[in-house]
Amino acid sequence: MLNEQSVRELEETARHLRVEILKMLNTARSGHTGGSLSSIDVLTVLYFHAMRHDPSNPRWEDRDRFVLSKGHAAPALYACLAQAGYFSPDDLKTLRRLGSHLQGHPDMNKTPGVDVCTGSLGQGLSQAVGLALAARLAGRSARTYALLGDGELQEGQVWEAAMAAVHYGLDNLCAIVDVNGLQIDGNVADVMNVAPVGPKFLAFNWHVLEVDGHDVQAIARGLEEAQKTDGKPTLIIARTVKGKGVPFFEHKASYHGVPPSDDELVRALEHLGHS
Numbered sequence: 001m002l003n004e005q006s007v008r009e010l011e012e013t014a015r016h017l018r019v020e021i022l023k024m025l026n027t028a029r030s031g032h033t034g035g036s037l038s039s040i041d042v043l044t045v046l047y048f049h050a051m052r053h054d055p056s057n058p059r060w061e062d063r064d065r066f067v068l069s070k071g072h073a074a075p076a077l078y079a080c081l082a083q084a085g086y087f088s089p090d091d092l093k094t095l096r097r098l099g100s101h102l103q104g105h106p107d108m109n110k111t112p113g114v115d116v117c118t119g120s121l122g123q124g125l126s127q128a129v130g131l132a133l134a135a136r137l138a139g140r141s142a143r144t145y146a147l148l149g150d151g152e153l154q155e156g157q158v159w160e161a162a163m164a165a166v167h168y169g170l171d172n173l174c175a176i177v178d179v180n181g182l183q184i185d186g187n188v189a190d191v192m193n194v195a196p197v198g199p200k201f202l203a204f205n206w207h208v209l210e211v212d213g214h215d216v217q218a219i220a221r222g223l224e225e226a227q228k229t230d231g232k233p234t235l236i237i238a239r240t241v242k243g244k245g246v247p248f249f250e251h252k253a254s255y256h257g258v259p260p261s262d263d264e265l266v267r268a269l270e271h272l273g274h275s
Contacts, residue, residue, distance in 0.1 A: 002049070002220050010216040013083065014044040018245045019274045020079040020092055025259035028095040031104065034242040034255040036076040038180040038213070039147060042238050045219040046145060047080040050227075055085035058112045064142050065115045065131045069124020070149035070178065071105040072257070077114070078102050086113035122155025124148060125175055129165050132173040132233075143227070146175045151183030153194040159204075165233040166205045173233040174226040175206075178213065180242040182253040201235045213238030246271055 002010070017040050025031040047053070051064040068077050075095065082089040087101070094100035101110040105119030116127050128146035135142045152158065165173055177197060185191050194200075198208045207229045211218040219238065226234035242256070243249030246268040249260075260268055 002217050007217055010044055013048055014041050015272055017079040019272055021075045022260050022265055022268050024075055024092040024095045026265040027093050029259055030096050031075055031259050032072040032257050033249055035073045037244050038240040038242045039073050039178045040076045041214045042176055042219055043076050043080050045216050047084055049220055050223040062140055062142055065144045067116045067124045067128040067146040068106055068118050069146050070152055071118035074106050081113040121152045122157040125158050125161035129161050132170040133168055135172055143172045148177050150177055150179040150194055151188045154192045162204045169231050170233045171230050176236045176238055178238055178240050180240045182242045184256045186253050197237055205232055207232050207234045210237040213240035214244055
């Protein structure tokens with residue numbers, strides 16, 4: 001359990017990272033606003049509380065691995081990596097530029113701290129299963145975390161990976177689903193309903209729990225429970241709001257892949273207490 005000071009520090013970190021996400025998206029004039037903002041609280045708790053990693057040694061063999069299966073939320077990942085010290089925060093200004101190591105989707109061959117190339121939705125959980133199984137076979141205590149979107153669950157490969165994770169008893173694997181209810185084409189329930197998510201994973205024999213994806217204490221407790229679960233992988237359903245933190249971005253599918261305009265950036269930064 002986090003103490004009050006740790007909660008405040010993580011909340012402040014998440015606020016700061018929201019600012020960084022919006023600034024880099026505005027500078028790039030391209031990228032994904034809604035899903036980056038909905039997932040940043042989960043990523044903050046992972047990178048600054050739960051995961052074992054070393055920015056001075058990005059390829060440390062015993063590090064925990066992270067797979068951003070919803071690769072379009074790369075701005076959230078890059079903000080965390082810069083804050084952690086994997087590269088200079090100034091690099092965030094180069095998002096999506098030709099030749100930059102910060103491409104539109106994560107690239108392990110370009111960006112320090114990125115463990116897996118992602119972007120084609122539905123594949124990340126399979127990659128996470130492979131990483132978790134490899135750690136098991138190598139006798140390492142490293143854990144693997146994967147963040148998926150709820151719209152991504154429409155991809156059949158996710159369910160093949162879910163079956164494999166249980167077959168191999170990968171209790172060193174924790175998948176988190178950012179359930180914000182929206183995808184680029186509108187409501188997830190209207191495009192292809194994936195509910196009920198929890199019972200479906202339970203039927204595959206995963207350990208399943210649900211948290212408020214914007215409550216850092218709840219997220220931390222969920223990750224701690226996952227670490228204590230034996231014999232099966234854990235799924236954390238993180239209930240979130242697309243565009244969280246900026247009222248005029250919230251609950252809007254139209255901001256799935258649209259960056260903030262100059263005027264929107266000014267108003268958003270004022271709302272976040274940053275001038």
